[in-house]
Amino acid sequence: xxxxxxxxxxxxxxxxxxRRWWGLAVIGTAQLMVVLDATIVNIALPxxxxxxxxxxxxxxxxxxxYTLAFGGLLLLGGKIADLVGRKLTFMTGLVGFAAxxxxxxxxxxxxxxxxxxxxxxxxxxxxxxxxxxxxxxxxTDVRERSKAFGIYGAIAAxxxxxxxxxxxxLTEYLNWRWCLYVNTPIAIIVFxxxxxxxxxxxxxxxxxxxxxIPGVLLGCGGLVAIVYGCSEAEPRGWDDARVLGLLLGGAxxxxxxxxxxxxxxxxxLPLRILRDRNRAGSVLTMALAVIAMFGxxxxxxxxxxxxxxxxxxKTGLAFLPMTAAIVTGSTQISARLMTHVPxxxxxxxxxLLAAGGLFLLTSLPVEPAYVSHVLPAEILVGLGMGLIFxxxxxxxxxxxxxxxxxxxxxxxxxAQQVGGSIGTALLNTxxxxxxxxxVADRLRTATAEAGxxxxxxxxxxxxxxGVVHGFNVAIGWASGIMLxxxxxSTLLVTAGAPKHTARPPDPARAxxxxxxxxxACEPGEPPA
Numbered sequence: 100x101x102x103x104x105x106x107x108x109x110x111x112x113x114x115x116x117x118r119r120w121w122g123l124a125v126i127g128t129a130q131l132m133v134v135l136d137a138t139i140v141n142i143a144l145p146x147x148x149x150x151x152x153x154x155x156x157x158x159x160x161x162x163x164x165y166t167l168a169f170g171g172l173l174l175l176g177g178k179i180a181d182l183v184g185r186k187l188t189f190m191t192g193l194v195g196f197a198a199x200x201x202x203x204x205x206x207x208x209x210x211x212x213x214x215x216x217x218x219x220x221x222x223x224x225x226x227x228x229x230x231x232x233x234x235x236x237x238x239t240d241v242r243e244r245s246k247a248f249g250i251y252g253a254i255a256a257x258x259x260x261x262x263x264x265x266x267x268x269l270t271e272y273l274n275w276r277w278c279l280y281v282n283t284p285i286a287i288i289v290f291x292x293x294x295x296x297x298x299x300x301x302x303x304x305x306x307x308x309x310x311x312i313p314g315v316l317l318g319c320g321g322l323v324a325i326v327y328g329c330s331e332a333e334p335r336g337w338d339d340a341r342v343l344g345l346l347l348g349g350a351x352x353x354x355x356x357x358x359x360x361x362x363x364x365x366x367x368l369p370l371r372i373l374r375d376r377n378r379a380g381s382v383l384t385m386a387l388a389v390i391a392m393f394g395x396x397x398x399x400x401x402x403x404x405x406x407x408x409x410x411x412x413k414t415g416l417a418f419l420p421m422t423a424a425i426v427t428g429s430t431q432i433s434a435r436l437m438t439h440v441p442x443x444x445x446x447x448x449x450x451l452l453a454a455g456g457l458f459l460l461t462s463l464p465v466e467p468a469y470v471s472h473v474l475p476a477e478i479l480v481g482l483g484m485g486l487i488f489x490x491x492x493x494x495x496x497x498x499x500x501x502x503x504x505x506x507x508x509x510x511x512x513x514a515q516q517v518g519g520s521i522g523t524a525l526l527n528t529x530x531x532x533x534x535x536x537x538v539a540d541r542l543r544t545a546t547a548e549a550g551x552x553x554x555x556x557x558x559x560x561x562x563x564x565g566v567v568h569g570f571n572v573a574i575g576w577a578s579g580i581m582l583x584x585x586x587x588s589t590l591l592v593t594a595g596a597p598k599h600t601a602r603p604p605d606p607a608r609a610x611x612x613x614x615x616x617x618x619a620c621e622p623g624e625p626p627a
Contacts, residue, residue: 105168113231116295119145119238120238122233122237122296122297122298122564123237123238123250124252124291124292124404125289125293125297126196126230126234126237126251127251128231128253128285128288128292129192129226129230129286129289130227130230130254130258130287131254131258131261132282132289133169133226133227133258134258134259134262135255135258135262135265136165136200136219136223136282137624138259138260138262139262139266139269139278139281140161140162140165140216140265140266140278140427141162141262141266141400142267142270142278142400142414142415143269143270143278144158144161144162144275146274147212148416149160150249150275151206151208151209151212152209152214157209160213160216161212161216161319162216163214163327163330164214164216164217165216165217165220165223166220166222166326166330166516166520167217167220167326167327168216168218168219168220168221168223168517169219169220169223169224169227170220170224170322170326170513170517171224171322171323172221172224172319172560173224173227173322173512173513173516174227174228174315174322174367174368174506174509174510174513175224175315175318175319175367175509176188176192176226176228176505176509177228177229177232177507177508177509177510177512178310178367178368178505178509179225180225180228180232180504180506180508180509181232181309181503181504181505181506184306185232185233185236185504185505186233186293186297186298188225188229188418188505189225189229189230189233189297190224190290190293191225191295191450192224192225192226192227194286194288194290195221195222195225196219196222196226196282196286197282197283197286197287197290199215199218199219199222200215200216200219200279200280200281200282200283201254201279201280201283202214202218202520203215203219203279204217204276204277204279204280204283206276207278209606215279219282224285224509226372226507227509227512228505228508228512229504229508230506230508231492231496231508231512232293232504232505232507233297234247234248234251235499235504235508235525236424236504237297237298241438242438245433245434245437245493246430246434246488248427248489248492248603249430249433249434249437250429250434250489251489251492252429252433252485252489252490252491252492253426253428253430253485253488253489258480259392259393259396260396260419260421260422260425263396263414263418264415264416264418265278265281265601266411266415267410267411267412267413267414267415267416267450268412268415269281270411271410271411272412279519286309295316297390300461302394306344309365310365310367311363311365312326313359313365314360314361314367315367317352317353317355317356317359317491318352318353318367318368319469320349320352321349321350321351321352321353321355321356322349322353323349324345324346324349325345325346325350325353325517325520325521327347328341328342328343328344328346328349329520329521329523329524329525330520330524331345332524336528337507342370343359343586357370367505369506372499372506372507373510374543375498376592376593377441377494377591377592377593377594378494378495378507379591380588380591380592380593381490381491381492381494381511381592382491382510382511382514383514383591384446384450384487384588385488385492385495385511385518385585386483386514386517386518386521387494387514387518387580387581387584387587388487388491388518388581388584389514389519389522390518390519390521390522390526390580391453391457391577391580391581391584392480392484392527393456393518393522393523394523394525394526394527394574394576394577395457395460395476395480395574395577397523397526398460398526398530398570399417399418399460399473401566401570402473402570403469403473405566406465406466406467406563406566406567407467407469407551408410408467414595417469417473420474420477420478420481420483421477421478422478422481423481424477424478424480424482424485425481425482425484425485426485427482427485428449428481428482428483428484428485428486429486429488429489430485430487432482432486433445433449433490437489437493440594441594442490442491442493442592442594443588443589443593443594445487445490446486446487446490446585446589446591447485447585448483448585449482449483449484449487450483450487450584450585450588451483452479452480452481452482452483453479453480453483453484453487453581454483454579454582454585455483455578456475456476456477456478456479456480456481456483456580457471457574457575457577457578457581458475458575458578459475459476459479459572460472460473460570461571461572461575461578462568462571462575463567465560465563465564465567465608466517475506477540487584488539491511492511495510495511496508496511496595497594522577522580526574526577527573529569529572529573530569530572530573531569533564533568533569533572533573534565534566534569537564538561538562538565541561542561544560545557597599
């Protein structure tokens, strides 16, 4: 059967698109847009709350609506990419993300803003896994793959810090609406670039698997319940009935999801993907590292603005050294060493570096201490995260069959998103409860010593000291979680250094083998 024009001899020999690096720029820009959108609104939130007259209780939905839709729909988005094609899914996600961003920027009520944020999350769930799977299928040569994943890993790890910088600049010099509007022109440019530069080798043919509707309901429902439960744990506490119900219900749905995936004819998440020890270890390492890192972003934003008195712009710029360290660790260290050392030889030292940086922050004083404490911690954490993210993503997506690349990419993104939600809720709960206990004890003691009267200045001093003490304790927990990530990568990720091949796999041959593989596979019994 004729499957299309025969590629020119040079292309056949190399198996590579000469414009693939421009394609990486398109993929990377799209991923940056999705990642920074999780934090760019944080700094703009007070201004948006005043403009739209949101209550304190409802303002969290600006963040929660995005994280619920994004985290809950990632697996579905990855599966859609595998079913209808990665490029089509990628471009559809871009159009929807741009439209949702424009809607949010023009919001005239809090409800309109909440809806737009949920739509952003939903289309981001289409965009993120298709971007990573396009990267996986575009770069097949080991050395080129290491460079490409180095850049992509820097974006994934540094995007949150860039979001804080961009949010501060846009809020201070324009207004909060531009934190949403800014996505629209970027998405349009990326859409045009994707149409010209990206390719999807997936051929439409017979025997394509259908969408696993029960798996979608169970898997996405479980993830939504867990993410929502974590977001509700911040204001309500972990022992609240609603929080416990959401978390236990979500866990139960995921157990049912796993049971169903073993029996489904066309499973949403084929369990053979997670049976690979290196892939499972990489995904778990990612989740643990993000739990610790998101806690640092949260506490350092408050510390710099409340304790140090920084403006939103200055707060964003204060994260620049960390961003630079992430880029250096990912592109100049990980990408260069990935072809020479096993992945865990990068992941474990990176996690130890990051844990050391976090430990420095456990002794933050009440007075401003950016140069003595925050700056060296940012550099260590940044270098560490750069060493972690690149090999994690490369290892987790390595050796995946083309038909599974979208849902595998979604699994990596889900670990990142759910880890961020858990980290923010868990560490914030530790910080606030510790602060409350500290402040109550100190106020009681100070009141007794002062004969029952305390000046407002003394109360403010004790309160500020309590906030910083809470940060110190919570960041200590984050440092311990990062050490757990180091142990996980050491024990579970046993893959050796990738072997360089001068001649990448032939796409046509890989596709033929894939079709043979699918014909030989009985429904419900995919091979490992």
